[in-house]
Amino acid sequence: MTRRPAIDARAIHPFHLSVTQAGPPRLARHPKDGWRLADPYPLSANARRVLHAVVRAMCPPSPAPRSYDLMHRVELGARRLLRYMHPVVARCLELGLFVLDWLPILTLSSTLRLHALGSARTSALLARWSHGRIKTLRLLMQGMRGMILSAYFDQSEVHAAMHYDPVAFMHERVALRKKLLAPALRGAE
């Protein structure tokens, strides 16, 4: 049997302790378990401007939930997700934002860059490129849509508008599981 080094695998570090503690599920956003969400991906000012335009064009218009704060959270969520992607993939998406910005001019669809167009016009162009012939562009649009819509449809006010309330349901199910387990636990006693 070989020996471990000086660091004990059961050592108690403040961060480590909070991560490993167990207990009943709280089902809350940002559970205080010591885990740190990474900082948002450091996009250039231009890329942020384009992302801002794409977020506004891709997120559903009113009567769907839509507010400045909501759009800001979606944008932040997308930038955080970029941080967790492989650096090459994140860089490709950043480059993709640059390409999308110039695409209206390059395809003679407009005299303005994407970030300067209105939301409705941007949305129409994005839809056209999503179903276009160029595979790489379709893949880029799929990536953008995934990154943005997954963040939008994860927000509480959007859940409420869809009559989707997973937390209340999960609390019910935690109680149901206790009930299902009770006979086995009584038997064990």
Place this chain on the structure above:
Amino acid sequence: MLSYDDYGKDTVFDTDVVVVGTGAGGAVAGAELAEAGRDVLFVEEGSHHPTSSFNPYLTESIPRLYRDGAATVILGNPPIPYAEGRTVGGSTVINGGMAYRAPERVLEQWARSTGIDALGPRALDPLYERVEKRVHASLQHEESIGNDSRLMAKGALQMGWKTTVNRRAQRACAGANNCGFGCPTGAKQSTLVSYVPAAFAAGAGCLTDVRAERLIIEQGRCRGIVGRAIDPATRRPSHTVTVRARAVVVACGAVQTPYLLLRHKLGRPSRQLGKNFLCHPNAKVLAIYPFDIEGWKGVSQHTQIREFTGDGILMAENFVAPGALAAHLPFHGAEAWEIMQRMNQMLISGVLVEDSGSGTVSRSLFGMAEARYSLTELDHRRFLRGTKLLAQMHFALGAEKVILPFSTFPLARNVDDLARLDERSAPREALDVFTVHLMGTARMGSSPRDSVVGPGGELWDLPGCYVADASLFPTAIGVNPQLTVMALATHVASRLELAREAA
């Protein structure tokens, strides 16, 4: 269990066996070895997230639990996004927990084609039994079954199709339907709550937040691994963590395992390392009904339609969270909202196809694993057939419309629309597929001429280095692979031999 802040500069550990990965393969091999008295140290790239931290929010669960923010794609025609777990418990934390044995015909073929009796149904039977007992493979409790599952079963019955009720790795599952983001009740018996605690109880340790980057090879034998701790704030690799060991078990999954091994140009005798990549591609078929189903209430998948498995087609319901669902729709803006606001009236079903072709995994110039796979003509036809059959079932049940997985043919409003669905209207490149079953890149065999590892899971050209994950599969199995990965990992653990002494 240690995490990022615990590592000093250039920390070195010493152990009997280092196991890279804590998923269905690594956790099982590690627990078996620890219980057999070996000193075991796991190395896990992800962090440790206990049951109490799980919640239904995608924007937090994806960064916590998934590799590369789930932005992972197999390149080819069509490109196939895939998802893998990156957390203590690996993909077992985020999968549906289906506990199926590989079909007997598949295992018989494995034994025949590889010449390894241990891969046959009779030899694997006791291993399956052992694993099933440890993960409580069992049927769902009646109260956990949701309306979507009941409707799907009704549809299959109406069409006269054969179905099977899922056995799942669960203990008193109440159907919280959060399998993809971690089970918040602790019912799903992922390795996080089954094998990993068992390994710890037997004295194993775990280094979390460490990505294994290379093997230590000395005098022709594998003597450990060198990894880098990942800074949680920037996700950048920082200081080096070294683990010296008398044997190394690589269990990083069918993409990351060959990626690690190819760094050392291993698998030379057969040149099969990274080849034979299989992925059970699957596609979603969403049906919108004129009544409420609330598919998010109840177990994520209760029944599978097995009528067409002989033709390589498996069908089932599988609810996913709204964020994940919207990400896969071919729409955005108002169109996406029109569909998503009816989520409560939606039945999400899917078609899984047993691969008739294979792909490759290699190391790209950009420092990432590059998976390539193109759907065969046969599999494309299988998708067309499976999609059409499922859509017909939904219309027979009264669905208003069905969203199909083809960018050129995204919507069917009635059965007549389906008549136009063919190879021309829905070509292969327009298919929107996804996968979570990655297999076969370091196949097991009895000869170094046509396989990567021998009958005990040890690399032919690197003694002391074992593989214990889905990479070992010689072929696709057509059903959920978790139980087979666990059975093979149990087999590998039983055959592992330590070097006489550490170098």
